[in-house]
Amino acid sequence: MKKEQKPDKFKKQKTIVSIVTPFGEGGIGKIIVSGPDALSIVNTVFQGKGIADLREVASHKLYYGHIHHRGQRIDEVILHIMKQRDSFTGNDGVEVNCHGGIRVLMSIYECLESTGAEGAPWNSLLSQSLENNKIDIIQKEALQEIVQARTKLGVKVLLDQYAGALSAALRKGLEITEGIRQSLNHNESYHNAIVNPDPLPSRGGSSNNLSHPSLSRERELDNQSPNTIPSPHERRPGGGNRLDENDASVSALADHINNLLKTASFGMALTTPQVLVILGKPNVGKSTIINAILGEERMLVHHEPGTTRDYVSEFIAVEGIPFELVDTAGMRNTNDMLEAMSIEMTQEQLHRADKVFAVFDNSRPFDREDEVILDALNSWLTSKISGDLPQKASTSSVIPVINKCDLPVKLDRLRIETAFQQPICSLSALNKEGFDDLNKRLVQEFDTAYKPMRPVVFNERQYLLLAEADVLLKQAKECLITKNKTSKILPVIDKLQGIFTACLKGSQ
Template sequence: MINEHKSDTFQEQQTIASLVTPLGEGGIGKIIVSGRHALKIVSKIFQGKGVADLSEVASQKLYYGYIQERGQKIDEVIVHIIKQEDSFTGEYVAEINCHGGIHVLMRIHKCLQSMGAVDAPWNSLLGRSLENGRIDFIQKEALQEIVEIQTRLGAKVLLDQYGGALSGALREGLKMLEEIRRGVSGDISPHPSPLAFLNGGGSTSEGNGLFQKNDTFVSTLINLIRGLLETAPFGIALTTPQVLVILGKPNVGKSTLINTILGEERMLVHHEPGTTRDYVSEFISVEGVPFELVDTAGIRDTGDKLEALGVEMTQEQLRRADKVIAVFDNSRPFDKEDEGILDALYAWLILKTSGDTSQKTHARAILPVINKCDLPANLDKSRIGSALQQPLCFLSALNKDGLDGLNKRLVEEFDTVYKPMGPVVFNKRQYQLLAKADMLLKKDKECLCVEHEINKALHVIDELKKIFMMCLEGNESLK
């Protein structure tokens, strides 16, 4: 551990050069140089009109010129200079904007290394920003997620979390904990929080009244934590798209349905049962919420070895599913194969609900779909409804009728009407920490509001503060 710490400290002292645009064809490429010597290093290879030393120029300005090596011009560039006090990383920064070809980017990057910069991945810049107090760990997580986010709504939510929406809510929680601590220890706050006057709280100097006011603070804190936890299904679904498996016996119209959902012909559709031998996945967006949509082979007993492999793959995809669209054929009688689908769904629910209660999948994760409703009805729908205890979706995938109802069901658990700068929990780390805080308050909240358990109350407050700081500072604080 000591050697690792020395290595980390040495690395932190280096000036780093990061390629922040992906390698490939593009009009513009960007390299960010950050560190104590960033401006001096770039000055060694930058030739700009009237600019001898980038260390002497104004911050937050653009400078036009050329990158050169041994007197030979490599590329025409624009360099953005940001001094330490203004920069994202808390260090001197030079952003080199050049042409986006691989050859040019790599050559400039090598020139910077030859002048003393150290190659580093783009997320090292986030590490510098965190270490220098420019962002907290939640903001760092938000920026990392933005790179991979699938939808515009997801980007909007994460940009707000980077802007401090979730961090700000947690800091409000820390302020509430300090008010609760004052009430428990009998201290009088020289500058009482406005929260002290909620619900007729009155003055904070009234002896036992401090404990009465703690009722208000504790209730407000509980509501804050639970409100944040309620955002988690939505936030986590944005950053980790739910796996949505389409399940049904052969020839119920699964591939037609997925083509309808995608809005184009992607899947092989054939009148012969068992045509789909493999699974195919595509990403879709419903009201800004992404899903990984998986089309599978039908589940049934078969002597065909190739089809049997497809059924085995279906079982594998079902195990990783977060939601299942169970498709039944309106035009055919309920049979043993349909019964097999219900059995598979029951087994899936047992598997999903046997683990951590915070991650349980509930029955509403199954969306029963009655397809081919444009044809005469021969299916006993009551058997499906009574078995799954869920409302049925009626549609005709071929005629593209009824899809709106299915889409509504897919996102019914999420509040997709997002308010700007609303705090949203967007990963399992944050959720699990806040769930721990919620459980602690459920178990021990009474001690925060009575006089005779001061030591226990102070311990609970310290534990809650520790959890909130873990959210803001990352799991490193566990060490």
């Protein structure tokens, strides 16, 4: 376990200047100066009526005036002063509210830079807040994601994680592991008292030793004769059974982590829109389906096969889950150069797909061209099915669709059912029928009925760390089941604590 990096209290943090509103025309623009010298830097360029020195003014109040630079008035501004004690970053901060527009913002930004602040992107403010322990890394990640959220549900879930839902769940993990450690240490002391009622000073002596286990202590316990180590079912002096309690705690923690891991596919789908590719032979109605989903005639539709040549993508949201919906050229074996190029593009899009609508035409018999689609899907699934992340493809990542159900049946439906082994969505894209079922299928794996303040894992870093914790908890369970291996569990508990801390603080 790497040592946790603590902020160096004696190292002076930089004073940074960031433009925090987007570039473009707008009524107002905002620049933030944050750091130990924020007040004196802004003071150098600010002139306000009746304000002699910004360092002397009250915090959390607004101050009207002008920014001047090299004898020139740059803009009329309203400053918001936030002194260190209760600022978001934990540093002195000044919000400079000026007129919107690139020119004004850049002039003030450059003026503050030349006065001593270091130019930085807006999220450097989050880094300062993290360094000063105002937020943890999960809250920082949530804030960074909120500005990119594509759906209201995404914002809601991320705001809850910023408010501390996932952080609290991880702190609970830390608390449980600490409980297990204390119990194991107590158990060990009890065992030592039985084996050696008069402990040697070299053993450290303290029966309440809650510090991390040393290697020598581990070795010492491992070398004990099996008969002298208390069995998991041995009663402790107070009448309880600490090893049983530990069993229960490890199981409770394993369930806790497992439940958190289960939220990852939902959380990560909110922050990283899934690529949904629509695949089918030419003329099955792929573009018509996309237009029906989008509710507008976005894609070119034509009765001749081979209409879509380039791939086209649009973002959609289904019950708050964002998707990047990609229309592709129909796939088939062809000698036509242009069509072959389009099909190659379709293959590329398929390669990056998280989910696929596999479309078949109800009004035509199953044929060789449909076989090409099945082959392409099989190779896609084989290449995607492995992987460590929760969004890895599975057979349910392909949703079979039969379109043109308003026309007389010529397709062998059984052939499609046998190929996919799962329910088929029947559509008439022309009549806009069957889409409720299609939408349900698309989001069925996600818990879209989100309850407020539920902890949700929402990025790869958090997921991979918790997946590691899950593996360690299985090891811990093994240790508890196998008698005489009590000492082995302490290093596992150490590692678990390291993982929870890394999840919250970003280092391990």
